Amino acid sequence: MAWLAGYPREKVKWYPTIDADKCVKCGMCMNCGKKVFDWTEDGPRVARPNNCVVGCTTCANLCLGEAIHFPDIREIRELYKREKIWSLVKQQLVEEGRLRVEKEAA
Ligand code: SF4
Numbered sequence: 001m002a003w004l005a006g007y008p009r010e011k012v013k014w015y016p017t018i019d020a021d022k023c024v025k026c027g028m029c030m031n032c033g034k035k036v037f038d039w040t041e042d043g044p045r046v047a048r049p050n051n052c053v054v055g056c057t058t059c060a061n062l063c064l065g066e067a068i069h070f071p072d073i074r075e076i077r078e079l080y081k082r083e084k085i086w087s088l089v090k091q092q093l094v095e096e097g098r099l100r101v102e103k104e105a106a
């Protein structure tokens with residue numbers, strides 16, 4: 001996963017949890033393109049938590065019932081610092097040529 005540059009996803013505790021009492025079954029979270037949720041007779045279920053993109057909170061931001069929660073992002077930032085994930089990501093971006101300055105068309 002690009003945001004982790006090869007650091008094991010299962011070591012990063014970042015995924016949504018759903019407060020079933022608040023969920024109004026609007027279905028919005030099912031728009032997640034990573035197939036994190038399955039739809040059940042009781043509404044959404046977090047079926048594949050480690051498919052969640054680290055740092056993403058879109059489903060929570062757009063959840064009608066404000067029922068989706070994430071861990072404290074500061075813990076993730078601490079992990080990135082401790083495990084030097086920022087420099088791993090930058091190294092990968094350089095290797096892939098994605099930090100090359102684009103020349104403007106004349
Ligand atoms: S977006 Fe929120 S309220 Fe809507 S189905 Fe998903 S968890 Fe429930």
Ligand code: SF4
Nearest residue numbers: 032036052053056059
């Ligand atoms: S935070 Fe983003 S990637 Fe994770 S489940 Fe929600 S929409 Fe999907």
